[in-house]
Each structure stands twice: as C-alpha cells, then as structure tokens.
Amino acid sequence: MSTYNQRAAEARAAGKKRKSLSDVGVAGYFVAILAAGFAVVPVLYIIYSAFRSSGQLSSAPLGLPDPLVLTNYETVLTTPEFWKMLFASTLVAVATTIGVVLLGVMAAYPLARYEFPGREGIYTFFTAGLLFPITVAALPLYLILLKLGLPGTPWGLVLPQIAFQLPVTIVILRPFVKAIPRELEEAAAINGAGRVAFFFRILLRLTTPALVTVGVLAFVGSWNAYLLPLLVVSGSDWVTLPLGVARFQSDHSQDTALILAFLSLAMLPAIAFFTALQGRIVSGLSGAVKG
C-alpha cells in the first residue's frame, strides 16, 4: 500500500492526474446518458404513445395522453390471436435456444479440446455457415422442409433456426472452452474423471456465462425472425409475433395507436428476458474457475 501511494505521489509530481482514472466525471455521465437515451427513447416513445388515441397522435405527436387511453392495450390483450402468436413465438424461441446451446457446446468441446485429424476442417465447415444467409438458402430450404413435412409446424422453424445459429454459437464457445486451463482437466483425470465426465461436471459449469450469452443470442434471433416464419408458418396455427406485427399493421393501418400497442406488447417479452439476464451475459464472463 505504501509503495502504491509513493508511486502515485510520484505520478502526481510528474504532472499526471490520477483522479481521472477511477472517476468518470460529468462528461462521462453525459455521454453515457446520451448514448443510452438515444437507444431507448424511440422505444419508450412507442410504449408511451400507445396510451393515447390515434387522433391525439396525429394532432400532436408529442402531446400528453389527455385523456389517458387504455383501450389500445386492452384491445390487443383481449385478442385471442395475440396470445396464440405469443405462445407460438415463446415455444419456438425456447426450443431453439435449448437446441442451440446443447448442440453448440457439445460440438465445441471436441473442437476445442480434443486433438484429432480433421478437427480444423470441421470447425471451418461450421464457420462457413456464418456466410450462408438464410436468403440464399431460403427457397431450397423450403423444399427440404416440404419433403420432411415440416412447414406449418414449430419444428419447421426450430430445426433450421438451430442449424443457422450453430456457426456463431460454436465460434463464440470454442475459445471459452479452450481457455479452461489444462491443469483442471489433468486434475480431473487424476481423480478418475474421463473427458466425458469432465464435460458434464466441470466444463458445463465453467462455461455457463458463455452458454447464457449464446442462449440469449439464439432466443433473440428466434424471437425476431421474420423471413423464415414468413416462408414456413404463414397462414398456419403457428404464426409468430413478427409475422403478426406485419399482418396487424396491414389490418389496422388507419389506427396508428393500436399498432403501437401491438408493437409494444410484441417486443416486451424479449426485452424483459434480455434485461433479466443482461448482468450475467457481460459480467458473468469472469466465471469461477477456482470454485
């Protein structure tokens, strides 16, 4: 501690300010507020404006809700289709997330820690998937789904979504799996745990923060998907919310406020889910290795 202070004193003497190091200052807060505000204000505006009527909106876009209008939200929440779409979106997103995380970490494990010929080849094969936009494959993909009898079912969304999400998942997970010190694996081996046991008992626990990260990316990707549902579940019982937004928008094109209410309610679950896990996504990265 004393050397620290001494050095700090020297630094100060050298004319360099230590104060600015841990202290963000007014300018820092200003920038942070500006950036965060830029990100959320449009979204808040949508949620807020849905408490007004379309008439109020067109006469004064920034006015107060006078009187406060709850009917927009009520109308959406009492529409059975909304709940049906919400259920479809949730089921598809959850199934996609579980599939991506499980298959992703399983594939990443040998690709990161086993040594075998062809390993880099398989890894490159997966990373090539990053380059395949769903737009390239969409039409032939539909033909394959048709052969398998999957269009109009949740599986018709879940399986391709898992497949298209695997590349980025593996690219993110592999370095995490690699970064776990060899010593841990050796210690496990000395204690009689094979590599499979190491995977289940140690690796899954140590990579949890990374798994949360890829899981959230998969969930959000699925929740927001537009093109694939458009091709696969249009007109079926499994219409998801983004498709519903587009449909709702054309059905009620005159009633802006009602559309805004639908938009707000459609985006809320993903935002809530993300917000709940946000802390774990970023700060969870320094997982407990010593544990």
Place this chain on the structure above:
Amino acid sequence: MTENREASGGETGLVGGAQALSARSVPAGAGPTTKARKHRPWGEIAIFTGPALVIFFTFVILPVVLACYVSFFNWDGGGDLGKFVGFDNYTNVIQDSVFQQGIRNNAFIVVFSLGIQGPIAIGIALLMNRKLRFRGAFRTMMFVPYVLSEVVAGAMWRLILDQRGILNSLLIQTGVFDSPRDAIGWLSDSKLVMWTMMFVLTWKYVGFAVILMLAGLQGVNEDLLEAARVDGATWWQVQSSISIPLIGPTIRVWAFLSMIGAIQLFDMATLLTNGGAPFDRTFTMAMFVIDRAVTYRQYGYATAAAVILFAISMTVALLFMRFVMRRDNETEGSAA
C-alpha cells in the same frame, strides 16, 4: 472477481496468454494426458459433434448445394425445374443494373457500418466498463435496440421518420423548421435515405458491438491496468496501449460478423425503406434475391443472384480471415 479473471479469459485478450501458460506446463504434467492423446476417442467425438453436424448439414449445407443446382434452371417456383439454361442466369444477374446497384449499396453499408459502429462501440464499452453509477442500467439500455425485432424497429422508425412523421412534427413544433413545407423526407429523399438507414442501422446494431467489446474487456487482466496506473499512465494511455490492443481479437470478430451481416442485409432495409425506395437507393443484394423470387417468380434467376451473394460474402470472409484474423488463431502456440 479480479482474481478469477486470468483463468476465464473469455473469447479474447488473455486467452492466448492463458493457453501459452498451460501449454508450457503440459510437458511437465506428462503421464496420463500424453497417453490419452495418443488413442483418439472417435466415439466420443462423434457423439459430441454428430448431432450438430447432422442438423447443420441438413438445413444449411444441403439447401445451399441445392441452390447452386437450381440456379442453372429457368425455374418459376413450380414443381418442375424448367429448362436448363446453363450460366445464363448468372450472366444476366451480373449485367442487371439493379443488382449492380445492390452491390454498390452493400459495399457502402459495409464500409460505413464498420466505420461508424466500431469507434462508437469501443468508446461506449470503455466508458461502461468503468466504475459508473447505474452502470447495469446504462448497459441494459444500450442493448434494447438489438433485442427489438427488425419488424418492430422498422415499423417504429417509419412512424418517426415519415415525411409527415413524428420527427418532422417535432422540428416544426419547436420552430427549427419555419413551416410544414420545410419537412424533410428522411426516407423519401433519394440523397438522404441511405444516411438515414445508416443512422437506424447504427441505432439497431451498435448495442451488439458494445456487448462483445464489454465481454472482451472483462477478460483484460485488472492487474495489468493497475500496474500501468501506478506507473502514472493516464486513463486514455491505459486504454489505448493496453485495453484496446488486448481486445483486438474481439474487435476483429465483431468486424467479421458485422461485415457479413452488412453484406447479407435484408430485413431492416426492406422493412425500413419499403423495398428499397426511392430509386432502389437502399436496395441490397439480398432484397434483389427475395424480390425476384417472390414478386417476379423468377426462382432460378433469384437463386443465381443468391449464389453470387454467397460467393461475395465468402470471398470477403476468407480474405478477412486470411489477412486480418490469422494472427488471432496463431497466438495459441506462439504467444510469448
């Protein structure tokens, strides 16, 4: 938290260092590991990688291969592939002025996505990695646009940016514009619309970049930064000569993903600008593909365009991996 940093490392910075450390200690460890490495557990490898490979092959690789095949036919989307036309679809797509415009638009979007979002994201991540009140709240807010679906975000920004939309009303009400006739067509002025879209794209995707950079910064060893501070380095010196170089791999991974995303841009451009209007100013290659298939039912032609789009992203990606990301993969063995 600090003491565990070294070991976890994450996808970045310290990974190389941690690996170098463990690599050095392996020969001393000897015994069981060496033996285990000699016999290759193909069964385990198959069980672990197999399911992912099967699904990936069936739903990604197979359709792409099929696409290449279909692109040689005059397919109109029906059950019959139609006449075999050889490379005609390809030569026609390449000469199609709308597709050429699409290539130029995509190039613009790639360059400005990287140029605008990169520095902003690094700056915000460095700021939000510091001890800041309400840091968690700030971070969460940054990520909100990324979590919104393109459909919702597109609908929202169209309401705001329309000629008679919210932004113009605001500017008129606050007196920035003298009369409603000064209203700017953010999305209908052909000179402006691309910049408007870059603005919205930045809003939508910069949060993802910030997440990645923050994750990278978590892997930066606090002791290193502390040592530099004690030696009297200013905050900016610490960031520019330690933090930013250490998250280099993260920055390059982000640039890679962002570039590929920009080349393949579809949802946001379609939903925001109503199919590329005005004058196809924001028409991207992916929009060309879907438009030719869905609107004109030229499936063979559209698929040829899709294959070209894929070839372009592949080329760009391989060049980037070869010349920019290469050293990240090499640090494994040689980090000193």
